[in-house]
Amino acid sequence: MTFDPAPFDLGPALLFCPADRPDRFAKALDRADAVILDLEDAVAAADKPAARAALAEHPLDPTRVVVRVNPPSTPEFAADLAALDATPYRRIMVAKADAALPALAGFEVIALCETAAGILDARDLARRRDVVGLMWGAEDLVASLGGTASRDHRGRYRKVVRHARAAVLLAAGAEGIAAIDAVHLAIDDLDGLRAEAEDAAASGFAATACIHPSHVAVIRDAYRPTPTEVTAARRLLDAAVSGGAVFQFEGRMVDGPVLRHAEAVLRRASVVE
Template sequence: MLAKTETQSQIDELQRRGYSVIALCETAIGVQNAPDIAHHPAVTALMWGAEDLLASIGGRSSRLPNGSYRDVARAARARVLLAARVAGKLAIDAVHLDISDLGGLAEEAEDAAASGFAATACIHPTQVPTVRNAYAPTDGELQWAAEVIEASRREPGVFSYAGRMIDEPILRQARIILGHRSPNS
């Protein structure tokens, strides 16, 4: 992991030494340059960091009093996710600093998994089961995905299933849930 990655040139020496890099885009410059950083051949994943980001722009906290991220942090999170996925790389969501707030961690990790992040970083071992659980499809999601895929075998093109329109993007989501295809296929 390369902390505070801001440019591709920071990765070049690590590449020359044969390393693969998880680039941490955790400053304003790093977030702005995330699309370029993601395309570096040595980069395997991008991760973002909220607290360093806010410090880099003179902010005092990435969180609102209710615990949710401020708009600037959410924008950075989305930019890093999109940059990584466009480049065909993995995206890792930021750590949840409140170690005892497993409910908040679960909510954020579930959102991260649903949004396309490949992982959520942990800062304490007690967080690992919560994050693993958040990334695992629920029984209901697995059942829905299997039923939709089965229905697609009988229905040509776009069809309706349980009152919902099903087209190729929805089928791709079902395949992702079932683990049959990567998000880029």
């Protein structure tokens, strides 16, 4: 199929914020393109009721908010959905999603594929009408496999993790929905974050999630094309008007896929101002 991406209006840097810390809600949203209010891993079991109440008591702009809910296999899932009835939030991220995910009418779902089952079910999830995006996670994935570390001694993702990342991106791309790259857990490793975010942008991810405010600017810079790249993309597309289906431009053979690369550069430039 020809890739025609569905609109993704959240921007490239999505910042997680614990839902039991309402004092951080507005600050997180101010610093990032969108905030992911987290009812799952970031909140202890005893604090989840208060976190659910905080969603309604401290409202934010719903167009820039995603709420991560607990896995459907847990009793917390139903309580999370019930709490959302008192809020304007209708875009949710479902933790540990797989093919057993129940229908979620009335919500725009980002399916978080972070288990072996979830990775294998990514294509089926992407085909669902209620799913608008896929995200993947490395640490829960490795835990689901009985492993002990997602990265090797050089700090690089292990082969199985890289495979999972690619599988989620391909599943999302095949259905024309957004793919979101995983968080970089090493807070002070900004160079590593930058390299991964640049690769994510170039590969086709729509956004990268993060866990610390210092990561936002790095991610936005990684997704923002340079002025040189924008100029080159515009010149190439201008040349295509009279260049025919396949033509040479500045010593390079140009055809349809190359033109779509240039279009993607301009699309990213319009999103990351």
